[in-house]
Amino acid sequence: MNHLEIKDLMVFYENALAINNVSLSAAKGGITGVFGANSAGKSTLMYTASGIILDVQKKERMRGGQRLTIMGSILFEGREIRHLEASERARLGMVLCPERRRIFKESSVMENLRIGGVLATRAQVVRTLDYVFRIFPKLKLLRKREGGFLSGGEQQMLAIGRALMAQPKLLLLDEPLLGLSPLMETMLTGAVENINQETGISVVLAEQYARPVLPIIDYGYVMENGGVVVMGEARELMDNPDVKSAYFGM
Numbered sequence: 001m002n003h004l005e006i007k008d009l010m011v012f013y014e015n016a017l018a019i020n021n022v023s024l025s026a027a028k029g030g031i032t033g034v035f036g037a038n039s040a041g042k043s044t045l046m047y048t049a050s051g052i053i054l055d056v057q058k059k060e061r062m063r064g065g066q067r068l069t070i071m072g073s074i075l076f077e078g079r080e081i082r083h084l085e086a087s088e089r090a091r092l093g094m095v096l097c098p099e100r101r102r103i104f105k106e107s108s109v110m111e112n113l114r115i116g117g118v119l120a121t122r123a124q125v126v127r128t129l130d131y132v133f134r135i136f137p138k139l140k141l142l143r144k145r146e147g148g149f150l151s152g153g154e155q156q157m158l159a160i161g162r163a164l165m166a167q168p169k170l171l172l173l174d175e176p177l178l179g180l181s182p183l184m185e186t187m188l189t190g191a192v193e194n195i196n197q198e199t200g201i202s203v204v205l206a207e208q209y210a211r212p213v214l215p216i217i218d219y220g221y222v223m224e225n226g227g228v229v230v231m232g233e234a235r236e237l238m239d240n241p242d243v244k245s246a247y248f249g250m
Contacts, residue, residue, distance in 0.1 A: 002075075003028040003170050003202040004049065004094070009072035011044055011053070011226075018044045020227040022072075026170065026204045031196050031216055033234075034206040036223035042206040043099055045223070046174045049074060049204070050096035051086035076170070091119065093169030099178065101159040105148030109139055112147055112158055116165030124167055131199070132161040135191050153184035160191070170202045171195070177212055185212045192216065214238065 004026040011019035019041050026032040036042050047053040048070060057068040074082045076094055084092075103112050113132065117125040133140040136157040142150065147158060156176055163171060173192065177185045193216040196203050207213055210220065220237050222230040230243055237243050 001028045002026060003030075003077060004204065005073075005075040006045075006049065007073040007075070009045075009048065009074070010070070011048055012067075012069040014067055018226050019048065020225065022223075022226070022228055024221050024228060024231070026202055027218060028202055029196075029200055030218040031192070031203045031205060033210060033213060033217040033220035034204065034223060035208070035210040035220060036206075037208060040223040041226040042208075042223060043174055044226075046096060046098075046172050046204075046206055050094060050172055051081070051084060051089045052096065052098075054085060090166060093167070094172065095163045095166045095168035095170070096172040097159050097163040097174065097176065099174040101152075101155045103147040103150075103155055103158050103162065106146060108146055109143045109150070109158055112162050113139075113165050116162035117167075120165060120167050125165065128165050128167070132164055135194055136161055153180050153188070156180065156184075156188060157191075160188070160195075164195070164201075168201055170204065173203060173205045175207055176205065177207060177209075182212075189213050189216060210237070 002025040007023050009019050009022045022045065034042055034045065047056065053070065060068050070082070073080060076089065076092060081089055081092070104115065113129060117128065120128065138154060139157055139161060142154065147155060150158060160176065176188060180188070189212050192203060192205065195201055205213055214234050217234050219233055220231065221228050222237070222243055230237065230240060
């Protein structure tokens with residue numbers, strides 16, 4: 001069963017095509033990778049899947065800015081959700097951890113995590129907080145520190161932890177390894193694998209360079225110029241010389 005299914009998705013900014021007829025699916029309980037260079041359309045895809053693009057669309061309309069058009073179908077657990085607001089999709093269990101973390105820098109680690117769990121029950125907050133501190137023990141030590149005083153890697157841990165507090169069934173991770181050291185990449189990749197295996201949360205992970213996360217994905221898509229150009233299981237992608245050279249650093 002597919003947790004997320006996107007069919008014939010197209011996103012236009014005025015006359016510029018940002019997403020070009022993309023179809024992809026994310027299996028329930030699996031990890032799906034979306035790879036591509038900057039401006040390939042990865043973040044637009046994640047914003048569209050999560051519903052945040054509808055907020056962008058409204059703001060552009062209100063200020064008389066670029067006209068944003070969205071076409072196609074987005075199914076979550078078999079239900080069409082393309083017209084649902086981001087908050088409604090989050091309530092259903094689709095949660096985005098955005099690019100560049102976007103934590104609340106003037107709030108403490110604990111405050112950030114509690115904000116993430118605002119719609120969760122008390123029991124869920126207690127259970128998830130314990131889990132977050134188990135996979136990211138550094139956050140427990142830093143729980144009173146303001147987000148703005150955390151390192152890039154610590155902020156990314158916090159961003160993922162905050163997303164987990166929202167009780168996702170499907171976690172969308174937009175470039176979680178951006179700007180991090182190889183050691184931190186390895187740690188966070190292991191944490192994502194743990195989240196998937198221990199909690200059963202489905203994951204869609206978008207990254208520019210696939211090599212650090214390739215070992216943990218079940219299936220992957222490569223995007224160029226807003227469209228999917230290659231898809232396949234991890235081994236199939238690795239065996240493609242063009243993909244290996246462009247995206248895997250090999």
